[in-house]
Amino acid sequence: MEILTRIAEELELGDDERVVSLTEEALAAGIKAQEILNGGLLVGMEAVGVKFRAHEVFLPDVLLTAKAMNLALKLIEPTLITEGAPELDKVIIGTVRGDLHDIGKNLVGIMLRGAGFKVIDLGKDVSPERFIKTAREEGARIIGMSALLTTTMVGMKDVIDLINAEGLSGKLLTVVGGAPVSEEYARKIGADAYAFDASRAIDCVRDLLAQSA
């Protein structure tokens, strides 16, 4: 459908006004919200994710796309619900205790939302207890943690240790990322996945949910 391709293209360009007006046009033409999401918005978001990973587009471009995506999602959300779309999987994210850096974490949240997940963002300086309490209350299966300091990345291990101590190992899965974090470190502390950047965080969350389904 041509209009879905145009939505994807304008989203990739980060033109929020065009994305909003095309989404309104598609809804008015009777196209299902689920089709607009899968055939337009997610296609554009995926393209930006691939380009971001290849350093062909940069942070300001991604933020523009993310803004347009969020506006379009707001427009289609009521229709998605009435169409009886399955509830989206929830992901809890936050920057670990003692760490006030939140730009990368925010980007992870935006990309996950763009990929269709319901993101509960606990902000920065989040304690292990709060991560786990929220995951339990929300019935989420994934916690995504960000750390930017070598001194605070140990906070990720504290969360994983608490998950294990509470007998939630295998039920509550973890994705870790942030500049000082590495694949090796993630393995060492027992994280379920390591994501180098925000777009890889989406792949990790998808893979973990598929494996644990």
Ligand code: B1M
């Ligand atoms: Co700070 N800071 N900072 N800082 N700061 C760094 C991290 C630092 C590397 C600068 C330096 O010295 N070269 C250094 C850390 C050294 C270290 O530990 N190895 C540092 C320091 C020392 C500090 C303070 C201690 C400085 C001081 O007070 N003396 C202090 C600590 C405060 C605290 O947290 N308790 C501090 C404070 C701050 C500001 C508040 C001023 C500000 C943060 C503002 C904010 O976030 N709202 C700040 C900033 C901006 C930076 C730099 C310049 C930029 C960080 C950033 O946002 N990058 C940073 C230097 C640098 O990184 N070059 C630095 C952009 C962002 C998109 O990248 O967050 O890496 P990033 O996210 C990436 C990936 O890492 C990944 O995806 C993103 C890309 O797609 N990713 C994930 C991140 N989280 C993920 C989670 C995932 C998956 C992927 O799954 C869940």
